[in-house]
Amino acid sequence: MPENRGTFASHEEVEQLREEVRRLRKQQEPANGQNGHGENGKGDDSKSKDRGKDDETKEKEDKPHPLRKWLIIGGILVIAIAAVGWWLHARNFESTDDATVDGHISGLAARINGTITGVYVEENQYVKAGQVVVDLDPSDNKAELEQAQAQLAQARNQTIAEQPNVPVTQVTQQTNIATSNTAVTGALATVAAAERNYDAALAKVREAEATNAKAQADVARYRPLADKDEVPREQFDQVVATAKARAATVSANYATAEAARRQVEESRAQLTQAQQRAEEAAENAPREVAVRRATVATRESAVQAAKAQVDQALLNLSYCKIETPVNGIIAKRMAEVGQRVSPGQQVFLITQIDDLWVTANFRETQLRRMRPGQSVRIHVDALSADFNGYIESMPAASGAVTSLLPPENATGNFVKIVQRLPVRIRFKKGQGGLNRLRPGMSVEPKVTLE
Numbered sequence: 001m002p003e004n005r006g007t008f009a010s011h012e013e014v015e016q017l018r019e020e021v022r023r024l025r026k027q028q029e030p031a032n033g034q035n036g037h038g039e040n041g042k043g044d045d046s047k048s049k050d051r052g053k054d055d056e057t058k059e060k061e062d063k064p065h066p067l068r069k070w071l072i073i074g075g076i077l078v079i080a081i082a083a084v085g086w087w088l089h090a091r092n093f094e095s096t097d098d099a100t101v102d103g104h105i106s107g108l109a110a111r112i113n114g115t116i117t118g119v120y121v122e123e124n125q126y127v128k129a130g131q132v133v134v135d136l137d138p139s140d141n142k143a144e145l146e147q148a149q150a151q152l153a154q155a156r157n158q159t160i161a162e163q164p165n166v167p168v169t170q171v172t173q174q175t176n177i178a179t180s181n182t183a184v185t186g187a188l189a190t191v192a193a194a195e196r197n198y199d200a201a202l203a204k205v206r207e208a209e210a211t212n213a214k215a216q217a218d219v220a221r222y223r224p225l226a227d228k229d230e231v232p233r234e235q236f237d238q239v240v241a242t243a244k245a246r247a248a249t250v251s252a253n254y255a256t257a258e259a260a261r262r263q264v265e266e267s268r269a270q271l272t273q274a275q276q277r278a279e280e281a282a283e284n285a286p287r288e289v290a291v292r293r294a295t296v297a298t299r300e301s302a303v304q305a306a307k308a309q310v311d312q313a314l315l316n317l318s319y320c321k322i323e324t325p326v327n328g329i330i331a332k333r334m335a336e337v338g339q340r341v342s343p344g345q346q347v348f349l350i351t352q353i354d355d356l357w358v359t360a361n362f363r364e365t366q367l368r369r370m371r372p373g374q375s376v377r378i379h380v381d382a383l384s385a386d387f388n389g390y391i392e393s394m395p396a397a398s399g400a401v402t403s404l405l406p407p408e409n410a411t412g413n414f415v416k417i418v419q420r421l422p423v424r425i426r427f428k429k430g431q432g433g434l435n436r437l438r439p440g441m442s443v444e445p446k447v448t449l450e
Contacts, residue, residue, distance in 0.1 A: 092448065092449050093447065094369075094370065094447045095444060098361040099442070099444065099445050100441060101439050103353065104351075105331060106326050106328065106350045107350075108324060108325070109346045110319075110341040110347060111343055112319045113342050114140075114340075115338065115341075116134055116339045117135045117136065117337065119134055119333070119335050120134070122330065122333060125329065126329050127328060127329070128324065129324055131324050133322055133324055133348060134348075135322075136320040136321075136322070145310065145313035145316075145317055147313075148309040148310040151309060155299065159303055162292075165295070166292045166296060169288050172288075173281065173285030173286075173289060174285065177278070180274065181278050190271070191268050194260065197260040201257035201261075202257050204257070205250065205254055208250040211249065211250075212249065215245075215246035215247070216243050222236045324348075328351050328354070330350060333347075334348065351438070357425060358389065358445055359423075360425055361399060362420065362421060364398070364419045370423065371450070372391050372394060374449065374450055375388070375447075376425050376447050376448070377389075377446045378444070383433060387431055387433070387434070388427075388431060389425045389428055392425060392426040394423060395423055395424075399421065399422060
């Protein structure tokens, strides 16, 4: 292009010179005519000669310069070569002006209810992680901590008082088991004695029955003799009396045997009862101990719950000092002294300038040859500076799909629009000026395609 411009400028200068020559010739023609008349014919000859020379000069001047065509062809070739070179160079790069610096913006919020008593930072101020930026009134939280500590002490004392009940219950249940076993042993002995008494009573009954049978037989033998007065009447009466006594003894022995039998049954019932009590004591002993241990465990759980309340109260007291979780710059302050805040209410926005990247919205037709790891030259408009970077990741979806109201192409009102997809570009470490970058700055990334 510069060569063509030089060619056109020379042609214009030539035309101007030609016009100037014509003008001068016209001015000189009257003078030449006057001189010719005065010289008697010599002027006509010279005039005709001059005209011939002028015609020859004019023809030479009207004929184009032989280099002009080649200069024009050369200019066209230069332009064509430059266009091809630019196309070959540009096809290895992709760029866009729809890109901004992006980063994490952390919201710093209160974790408890409270009244702000102090604010120690302003907007655009750099803060470090762990730095106290806001103080809340700790009076309510101190009272809650003291109450929780008192409940913890009470729960511990109740646990200490309950712990001895476990060994006491164990000893008591062992005693009950031993007593029940002793009662069973005594009941067994009682049953055995009652059975022996019953056996003895039965033996007496049999003895009395045998004696009674002999006495009744004596009465039967003596009665005929007495009727015949072969034996004294007094002797017969004595035999009859003895028989009656023997019969009464049999009845008495029957009654004693019956009483002994009933005593055996009563002793056996007492033995059954003693055995049931012994079994109950043996079964209930571990249960009673388990109940006492469960009570102790409940008390210990109450201690743990009270301790958790103390820990929570300590945490709430520590939350009265709001600290920054990350390094960064205060982007927005929303906290004022005297303001009442609630859990989750934001008091600051912090921009993390140590971890920045570029979100470049390339057209979908530009992503054909892009890959993670490719080098990127990033021009920052605000700084008028260039930085080196690389593609960190390719997009998961287009911006339209992830928007609040994504398009519904199935409705029938479909118009094909070239979509843009966000590509994440990471700055390379160790470059000067990275600390001057801020989220939201406009940039123009240029990706080198490989």
